[in-house]
Amino acid sequence: MKIQIDRKKKILLLKWLQNGFIETNDIPELNEIRDNWFLTLMKETDAAKQEENNNTVETIKD
Numbered sequence: 001m002k003i004q005i006d007r008k009k010k011i012l013l014l015k016w017l018q019n020g021f022i023e024t025n026d027i028p029e030l031n032e033i034r035d036n037w038f039l040t041l042m043k044e045t046d047a048a049k050q051e052e053n054n055n056t057v058e059t060i061k062d
Contacts (some may be wrong), residue, residue: 003027 003009012026024038 003029 005013009027015026016022022038
């Protein structure tokens with residue numbers, strides 16, 4: 001998906017970088033799409049964190 005970046009979106013991107021997290025409610029049109037890249041990114045991040053936590057627990061048990 002391509003999104004035209006206007007002044008408002010540039011400001012949002014800078015805010016996200018400064019805060020260190022993405023607030024998906026800042027760009028409502030992205031939330032209207034059921035399978036959007038924010039959702040995919042968040043699912044992948046959560047899955048990676050869970051896998052890392054599982055590996056850490058298994059290492060501690062060994």
